Amino acid sequence: MHELKFDPEICKSCTSCDCIMKCQYIDLESDQAKSEHAKLVAGEDSSILHDCVTCYACEEYCPFGNHPFYLIVERQEQRGVHPAPKPLEESQVIMMGPKGRIKPKELSPPVMNMCFFTVMNGGIRGSLFEGVSKFGGSDVFCNLMFLHFARNSTIRQRLPLMIENIMKNFLEPAGAKELICYHDECYGTYTSWAPAFGIDVPFKPVHLFDFIYNRLVELKENIKPLGIKVAYQRPCSNRLCPQTDHFVDDIFSLIGAERPKREFEYENALCCGGVPEAQQRFELTEEIQHKNVEDMKASGAAYCVFNCPFCFWTLSEPVLKAGLIPIMMSDLCLMALGE
Amino acid sequence: MDKITERLAEIVGKDYVSTSAEERFIYSRDQGVQQPHMPDYVVLPDNARQVQEIIHLANNDSIPVVPMGGGLVLSGLTIPLAGGIVLDMKRMNRILEVNESSHYAVVEAGTSQGMLDAYLKKHHPRLKHSLPDAPPAATIAGNIAIHGSGHLSQSEGGFHSEMVTGLEVVLGSGEMVKLGSCSTVPGWFSRAPLPDLAGLFLGWNGTTGVITKVGIKLFPRPRFHDVLIYMTEDIDIAPDILFRIIETEVAEDINYALSPKPDYLNGFQMIVINLVANTEIELNMKKKIIRDALYDYYKTKESGFMPLPPAMKGDFLEAPQKALSKFADVKKGGGFEYVGAIMPVEKIPDACREGVRITDRYGITYSLGARIIGRGHSAMFFFAYPFNRADTQDIEKVSHALEDTNAAALKLGGIPWKTEVSGQKLILEQMEPQTSSLMMKIKSLLDPNGIMNPGNWEVK
Ligand SMILES: Cc1cc2nc3c(=O)[nH]c(=O)nc-3n(C[C@H](O)[C@H](O)[C@H](O)COP(=O)(O)OP(=O)(O)OC[C@H]3O[C@@H](n4cnc5c(N)ncnc54)[C@H](O)[C@@H]3O)c2cc1C
Numbered sequence: 001m002h003e004l005k006f007d008p009e010i011c012k013s014c015t016s017c018d019c020i021m022k023c024q025y026i027d028l029e030s031d032q033a034k035s036e037h038a039k040l041v042a043g044e045d046s047s048i049l050h051d052c053v054t055c056y057a058c059e060e061y062c063p064f065g066n067h068p069f070y071l072i073v074e075r076q077e078q079r080g081v082h083p084a085p086k087p088l089e090e091s092q093v094i095m096m097g098p099k100g101r102i103k104p105k106e107l108s109p110p111v112m113n114m115c116f117f118t119v120m121n122g123g124i125r126g127s128l129f130e131g132v133s134k135f136g137g138s139d140v141f142c143n144l145m146f147l148h149f150a151r152n153s154t155i156r157q158r159l160p161l162m163i164e165n166i167m168k169n170f171l172e173p174a175g176a177k178e179l180i181c182y183h184d185e186c187y188g189t190y191t192s193w194a195p196a197f198g199i200d201v202p203f204k205p206v207h208l209f210d211f212i213y214n215r216l217v218e219l220k221e222n223i224k225p226l227g228i229k230v231a232y233q234r235p236c237s238n239r240l241c242p243q244t245d246h247f248v249d250d251i252f253s254l255i256g257a258e259r260p261k262r263e264f265e266y267e268n269a270l271c272c273g274g275v276p277e278a279q280q281r282f283e284l285t286e287e288i289q290h291k292n293v294e295d296m297k298a299s300g301a302a303y304c305v306f307n308c309p310f311c312f313w314t315l316s317e318p319v320l321k322a323g324l325i326p327i328m329m330s331d332l333c334l335m336a337l338g339e
Numbered sequence: 340m341d342k343i344t345e346r347l348a349e350i351v352g353k354d355y356v357s358t359s360a361e362e363r364f365i366y367s368r369d370q371g372v373q374q375p376h377m378p379d380y381v382v383l384p385d386n387a388r389q390v391q392e393i394i395h396l397a398n399n400d401s402i403p404v405v406p407m408g409g410g411l412v413l414s415g416l417t418i419p420l421a422g423g424i425v426l427d428m429k430r431m432n433r434i435l436e437v438n439e440s441s442h443y444a445v446v447e448a449g450t451s452q453g454m455l456d457a458y459l460k461k462h463h464p465r466l467k468h469s470l471p472d473a474p475p476a477a478t479i480a481g482n483i484a485i486h487g488s489g490h491l492s493q494s495e496g497g498f499h500s501e502m503v504t505g506l507e508v509v510l511g512s513g514e515m516v517k518l519g520s521c522s523t524v525p526g527w528f529s530r531a532p533l534p535d536l537a538g539l540f541l542g543w544n545g546t547t548g549v550i551t552k553v554g555i556k557l558f559p560r561p562r563f564h565d566v567l568i569y570m571t572e573d574i575d576i577a578p579d580i581l582f583r584i585i586e587t588e589v590a591e592d593i594n595y596a597l598s599p600k601p602d603y604l605n606g607f608q609m610i611v612i613n614l615v616a617n618t619e620i621e622l623n624m625k626k627k628i629i630r631d632a633l634y635d636y637y638k639t640k641e642s643g644f645m646p647l648p649p650a651m652k653g654d655f656l657e658a659p660q661k662a663l664s665k666f667a668d669v670k671k672g673g674g675f676e677y678v679g680a681i682m683p684v685e686k687i688p689d690a691c692r693e694g695v696r697i698t699d700r701y702g703i704t705y706s707l708g709a710r711i712i713g714r715g716h717s718a719m720f721f722f723a724y725p726f727n728r729a730d731t732q733d734i735e736k737v738s739h740a741l742e743d744t745n746a747a748a749l750k751l752g753g754i755p756w757k758t759e760v761s762g763q764k765l766i767l768e769q770m771e772p773q774t775s776s777l778m779m780k781i782k783s784l785l786d787p788n789g790i791m792n793p794g795n796w797e798v799k
Contacts, residue, residue, distance in 0.1 A: 090607075280643050
C-alpha cells in the first residue's frame with residue numbers, strides 16, 4: 001500500500017549521481033558515491049543512511065525525479081537507522097499525532113491551512129490576507145516532518161486521514177477547490193510526496209508565495225517599495241517544489257526588495273541548522289549556520305526573510321547577531337504595504 | 340478586645356493584630372492536604388524588638404507562636420496546630436545591606452525572594468542570590484528554616500541554609516542573639532571560624548526561635564544564559580548522565596524531571612542543564628564540554644539533546660522556573676502537595692519508580708523531579724501531587740500518597756524534606772535515639788516553655 005514510485009533502473013543507468021555528488025553535507029568521490037548509492041538502492045547498509053542530514057535537497061538534484069531522498073528515508077526506516085535520538089522521535093510522533101479535535105468552523109474561499117503552525121495565526125492579517133479563512137492543527141497536519149525521522153510510515157499512515165479531514169471538515173463545507181498552504185511542507189506533501197507514494201490529493205494546493213504574489217498585484221497601488229536587500233532562507237521542503245522559487249523574485253520585484261547574489265542560494269541553499277542539531281551533530285550545525293549567516297552578511301542584505309517558522313525560530317538569533325533583521329515573508333510584504 | 344489582643348496591639352499597633360474569623364480562617368490552612376487549625380491571633384511585627392516582646396508575652400501566657408514567611412511550604416508547617424499566634428513576618432522586609440566585595444546581603448526575615456532578586460537586579464546588577472522555584476512571595480528566612488534549595492545549589496555550594504553567613508534570632512526563651520561573624524565584628528561575612536550555632540535554627544521549622552535577620556551569600560550574575568535539555572527513556576541511566584554533567588563543573592543548575600503531562604513527554608526523563616557565562620565564547624565552550632561529556636550516550640541515539648530554538652527556551656532560562664508553579668494548579672482548586680526528600684543522587688531511578696507506583700495506586704497525577712545539590716552531593720527529589728481542594732476524595736487520595744511517599748523515601752535511604760508532623764514522626768522513629776534526645780535537649784534549652792511551633796519536631 002502506497003509504495004514509493006522509485007525506478008532502480010534509472011539509477012543504474014545514471015552516470016552523474018547528482019543526488020550524492022551535489023550534496024553539500026556528504027563528501028564522496030564519484031566512484032564512492034555511485035557504490036554507496038548502489039548499496040542504498042539494493043537495500044544494503046550504506047554510509048549515506050547515516051550521514052544524510054535530511055535536507056531534502058537531492059529531491060531537487062535528481063534530474064530524473066526518481067525520488068532519491070524518499071528512497072533514503074525508506075531505507076533508513078527499513079534498516080532501523082534513527083537520524084535523531086529515539087526519545088525525541090517518539091515524543092514527536094505523539095505530539096504531532098491526530099487528536100480528533102476538529103472544531104467546525106464557517107469558512108469561505110480562499111481557504112488556508114496553517115499546518116501545525118497555528119501559533120502563527122497572528123501573521124495572517126491586514127489587506128494581504130483580507131477575506132482568507134484559515135484552519136490548522138494536528139488533525140490537518142501533513143506530517144511531512146517525519147522525513148527527518150526516517151518515518152515515511154508515519155506520513156503514509158496519517159496523510160489519507162488528514163486529507164479526508166481537510167476535505168470533509170473544511171474545503172467541502174466551504175465549497176473550496178483550492179487550498180493555500182501556509183507552509184512549504186504541506187505544499188511539498190501534496191505536490192511531491194503524495195504523488196510519489198500514489199496518494200490522491202482531491203484539491204488544488206496553492207503555494208503561499210503564489211497567493212501573496214497575486215494579492216500584491218491587486219494591491220500594487222498601495223505598495224511603497226522597500227529599497228532593501230533581503231537574503232532568503234530557503235526551507236528544506238522547498239526542495240520538493242523548486243518550481244515555486246520564482247515567486248520569491250516576483251514578490252521582491254513588486255515590493256522593491258533586492259535578492260542579493262549569494263553563494264548559498266537556490267540549489268546551494270543551506271539548512272537552517274535545526275535538523276542537524278536534532279541529529280546531535282552540533283559542530284556541523286554551528287558550521288552551517290556560520291557559513292550561511294556570514295554569506296548573508298557578505299551579500300549586503302539587511303534582512304533575512306523566511307517562509308518556514310521553524311527556520312525562523314532556529315536561525316533568528318544568529319541572524320540578529322550578525323546584524324540582519326529576521327522577518328517572515330508575509331510581514332515583509334505587510335511592511336511594503338505600510339501595515 | 341481581650342487582654343492579649345490589647346497587649347499585642349500595644350506592641351505592633353492595632354492594624355497589625357487580628358482576631359477576626361476571616362483572617363484566622365486564611366491563616367488556618369495552606370495549599371497542602373494537612374488539616375486546617377485556627378490561630379487565635381494573627382500578628383505582623385515590624386521589627387526584632389517587637390518580635391522579642393511578643394515572645395515574652397507568649398511565654399508569660401503560654402501561647403503558642405508559629406513563625407510564618409510566605410506560607411508556601413505546603414506541608415502544614417505554618418498551620419498553628421495548637422492555636423495561638425501566627426507571627427506573619429512579611430512586614431519585616433527591609434534589605435539592610437549589600438556587600439559587593441564580600442558578596443553577601445543582610446535582610447530582614449520577611450524579605451521575599453522576589454524582593455531581594457528585584458533589588459539586586461536594580462541596585463547591584465552584577466550580583467544574585469540562589470532562588471528556589473517557589474513563587475516569589477516565599478521568604479528568605481522561611482526557606483532557610485527548612486533547608487531550601489535553588490538555582491545555585493548545584494554550582495555554589497548546596498542548600499540555602501549552607502549559604503547563610505549570619506543570623507539574628509529571637510529564641511523561644513525571648514533572648515535575642517546574633518550568630519556568625521556579626522556576633523563579634525560588624526560584618527556579616529561568615530559563620531566560620533566560630534562554633535557554628537546557626538544550625539540551631541536551620542531545618543528546625545521555627546521550633547527553636549524566630550529568625551529576624553539573615554545574612555545570605557550572593558554570587559556573580561553572568562550576562563549570558565543558555566539551557567540544554569537531555570532526554571532519555573531509560574530511568575537507570577539518569578544517575579550516570581547526571582554525574583557526567585556534574586563532573587564537568589560548568590553547569591549552573593541541573594534538574595531532572597519526569598511527568599505524564601503533556602502526553603508527548605509521558606515516560607521521558609528530561610534533564611535540564613542551565614548554563615551561564617560572561618562571554619559568548621565561554622558559553623559556547625561550556626555547551627560543548629557538556630555535550631562532549633554525554634557523547635557516549637547520544638551517539639547511540641538511545642537518548643539525546645532536544646533541539647531548542649532560542650524562541651522555545653523561554654521559561655527554561657528564567658529563575659525561578661515557572662513550570663512547577665504552573666503545574667501546581669493543573670487540577671484546579673488550588674491544592675498542591677509538594678513532598679520532597681533529600682537523598683543520594685543514585686537513588687533517583689528508584690525514587691521515580693516508587694513515585695509512579697504510588698500515584699498509580701491512588702490514581703492521581705504527578706510531577707516527579709530532582710534538583711542536584713552541590714556537586715552531586717545529594718539531590719532534592721520532589722514528588723508533586725496537585726489536587727482539587729473542593730474534592731474530598733482527591734484530598735484523601737493525595738493524603739495517602741503523601742504518607743506512602745514519606746515512608747518510601749526513608750526506605751530508599753532518603754529523608755523526607757520539610758515534612759509535615761506525621762513525616763517528622765517517621766524520621767524521629769528511625770533516628771538514632773541519642774540524636775533525637777540531643778535535639779529535644781536543645782529544643783527545651785532554646786524554647787523552655789515549648790511555645791515555638793508546637794507539634795513539630797516533637798518526640799512523644
Ligand atoms: C511551585 C512551588 C515550587 C517550589 N520550589 C521550591 C524550590 O525550588 N526550593 C525550595 O527550597 N522550596 C521550594 N518550594 C517550597 C517552599 O515554597 C519554599 O521552600 C519557600 O521558600 C518556603 O518559604 P516561605 O516563606 O513560604 O516559608 P513558610 O511556609 O512561611 O515557612 C516555612 C517554615 O519555616 C518557618 N519559618 C518561616 N519564617 C520563619 C522565621 N522568620 N523564623 C523561624 N522560622 C520561620 C515556618 O514556621 C515553617 O516551619 C516550592 C513551593 C512551590 C509551591
